[in-house]
Every structure is written in C-alpha cells, then in structure tokens.
Amino acid sequence: MVAKIKRYGNIYSKIYETDNLKLAHKRAKEDKSYYREVKRIDENPEYYFKQIQDILENKNYLVSQADYRMMKKNDRGKERILYVLDYFPHRIIQHALMIQIEDIIFKNLIGSTFSSLPTRGIHKASSKLKNDLKNNARNTQFCLQMDIRKFYPNVDHEVNKLQYRRIFKDKELLWLIDMIIDSLCLDDNGLKIDLTESILEDGEKGIAIGSLFSQWDGNFNLSKLDHWLKEDKKVKFYYRYCDDLVILENNKEKLHKLRKEIQVYLKDNLKLDLKDNYKIFPVGKQGIDFVGYRHFREYTLLRKSTSKRLIRKMRDIQNKMERGEEFTESDYGSMNSYKGWLKWCNGHNLYIKWIRPLEIYAKQYYKEVIKDESKRNAENSKNS
Numbered sequence: 001m002v003a004k005i006k007r008y009g010n011i012y013s014k015i016y017e018t019d020n021l022k023l024a025h026k027r028a029k030e031d032k033s034y035y036r037e038v039k040r041i042d043e044n045p046e047y048y049f050k051q052i053q054d055i056l057e058n059k060n061y062l063v064s065q066a067d068y069r070m071m072k073k074n075d076r077g078k079e080r081i082l083y084v085l086d087y088f089p090h091r092i093i094q095h096a097l098m099i100q101i102e103d104i105i106f107k108n109l110i111g112s113t114f115s116s117l118p119t120r121g122i123h124k125a126s127s128k129l130k131n132d133l134k135n136n137a138r139n140t141q142f143c144l145q146m147d148i149r150k151f152y153p154n155v156d157h158e159v160n161k162l163q164y165r166r167i168f169k170d171k172e173l174l175w176l177i178d179m180i181i182d183s184l185c186l187d188d189n190g191l192k193i194d195l196t197e198s199i200l201e202d203g204e205k206g207i208a209i210g211s212l213f214s215q216w217d218g219n220f221n222l223s224k225l226d227h228w229l230k231e232d233k234k235v236k237f238y239y240r241y242c243d244d245l246v247i248l249e250n251n252k253e254k255l256h257k258l259r260k261e262i263q264v265y266l267k268d269n270l271k272l273d274l275k276d277n278y279k280i281f282p283v284g285k286q287g288i289d290f291v292g293y294r295h296f297r298e299y300t301l302l303r304k305s306t307s308k309r310l311i312r313k314m315r316d317i318q319n320k321m322e323r324g325e326e327f328t329e330s331d332y333g334s335m336n337s338y339k340g341w342l343k344w345c346n347g348h349n350l351y352i353k354w355i356r357p358l359e360i361y362a363k364q365y366y367k368e369v370i371k372d373e374s375k376r377n378a379e380n381s382k383n384s
Helices: 018-028 036-043 045-057 087-107 122-135 157-167 171-185 212-232 252-270 304-322 329-343 348-383
Strands: 069-075 078-084 142-147 237-241 244-249 279-282 288-290 293-295 300-302
Touching: 018 045, 018 087, 036 045, 036 087, 045 087, 087 171, 087 212, 122 237, 122 244, 122 288, 122 293, 142 252, 142 288, 157 171, 157 212, 212 237, 212 252, 244 252, 244 288, 252 279, 300 304, 304 329, 304 348, 329 348
Parallel strands: none
Antiparallel strands: 069 078, 142 244, 142 279, 237 244, 288 293, 293 300
C-alpha cells in the first residue's frame, strides 16, 4: 500500500508577515551588511517591508528575465553563468519564502542528499562516503560515478512544478513558486517570451543558478530520482551532491545495468539526461573523486586540482612576503580557506610545507588588523 503524502496549505500569507520579513532580511544580509542596498533598507526597514507586503498580498509581485544580471564564474575549469537578482525585493522575498517551506522540503529529501542544505554540505557528504568505504568494504568494491547533463539549464518547468503540487495545496504559494521557476523565461508583463529571445540556451527550460530558491529547488527536483533509487531499486550506497551522483556496489555488471535504468528513468520522469562521461571502476585502485576530495578506504586526499591551486597561492603569498609587500585580507582568507579544506583530509604534509611557514604573517594580520578593527567596532557600538 502506497503511503499517502501529506499536502500543506495556508502558507502564503505567512511569507509576508512582518516577523518573517525581518528574519528574511537578517538571513539575506548575512556577510552583506556593507552593501549599499542593505544599508538603505536598514535605515528604514518598516517602509521596505510594507512595500513587500503590499505586492505579495495583492499578488502584484513579478520577477522576470529583466530582473537578472548575468555573471560568469569559473568552476574547476568550467565556465558557468550565474543569474543574480537585486537584494530588494527579490532576495528578501526568496528568503521569506524558503523560511516557510524549507523544513517541508527537507523532510522530503533522503539522508544521502547533500549540497546547500543545513548540516548537509561538502564535509558531511565526504564523511558519509568515507565511513561506508571503511566499514563496508565487501559491498563497496565498485563505483558508478556520473552527473546530469547541464542540469540547471535543462530543468523542465512543468515537471518541476508538479513536484511542488505533490506536497503543497496552497494555490497562492504555488503561484509564487511557479513564477520563480518560470522567471528566466518571463517578460516584463509576466508572459512567456518567444524562444528566440530567451537568454537560456535551451529555450523555455532552465532555472537560475545562483539564487537561494534554485539551490533548494535543484535538490527537491531530483528527490524523485533519489527515492526511486533507494526505495524501488534498493540501492544502499548512494550519494548525491547537487547533480553529481555516486553509487557503490559489489558487482560491476549491476552498476552497468543500473546506469542504463537511471538514464531511462531520468528521461521518462524528469526529462533530463546523463552525461556520457560516466565511470565504473574498482574503488581500491584510484579512489573516488567526490566533493573536492579523493576518497580511499583508509585515507582521504585533497583533489589534485585543489592541491595545485593551494601550492600556487601559498607560493604567491611567500613571494610577496619576500619582496616586502603587505599581507592582505585576501591572503588571510585564502590561507584559512585552504586550512579548512585540509582539516577534513590527510593533508598534514601540504600544511607543513606550504601553509605553516606563512602562519606568522596570518597571526600578525589577525592581531594588528582584525582584532584591532573588531575592538574599535565594539567601542563605537557602545558609544553610539
């Protein structure tokens, strides 16, 4: 007997309640307090919250193709297009929306779904994979690794919307979700644009990489695949980080058969395709390159490309110091970032050779710049 899925209602009006908007603004401005837009809203938040309340309550809100700014980002040698929205009202509204629905979406995700989720990031994914490799050697002899072809640009809007209708019955909430899903393909009047005028390569398909909603939406859209693999196909060792998929088995032929079934399932149910560059290989020989690390049974290494970037960056900082140049905030941030990566793997040798010699400069920067600035800010706050 198939379990009945609970559907939620009476959510939309909660999105634009004042307390929810206050929390949304607080979340949205995290690490962005210096933005001009954020400062402007901080000067008179009630005024701007009232504007959001009016456009949502009267359903006059519109986010369209014209609201996005396109930015190029290099991600491990791949050029990605990010779609950036203005802070007001769009980012605040997306945070307000997610505050109300993220817990419901989270409950619909399986435990081995990672990426842009509370408590389920890179290190959680790596830890789960490491634990299974170490403690289940017999059943994790072979690895199937694959990813989805241009996942975000190829998300089918109608399939995506149906996913939300499985768990929500609030028509106004679904109106808002539908609009955000369609937004890259809407004109200033909220109408679908002509395919030849789309800023997306694949016409009417696609959701915006870079927005808060899209991060959750990507995971939720693929949850149908996750549940099918775990519940129908009984796959025990499965890990997904966004559109990167890893499956472990004790039989190579099973993985070849499963890959073909996944390809059919994606095509029939989500209108998506796998890339042709899938790999099926013995785990022990080369380890599993996943979420920035190479995972072996007894140890974990930093991904080669990341190691090379670490060495190059630390060498640049060392050369700067030898020339008598200033140690900067960027240098401090880079060192701490790479230390964070090394903390979760067997990276002691990299740390000793490349980072530790520069610690003296980082400690001096912290003492003379960061700590001093923090002290001044506290004093100014106390006196104001």
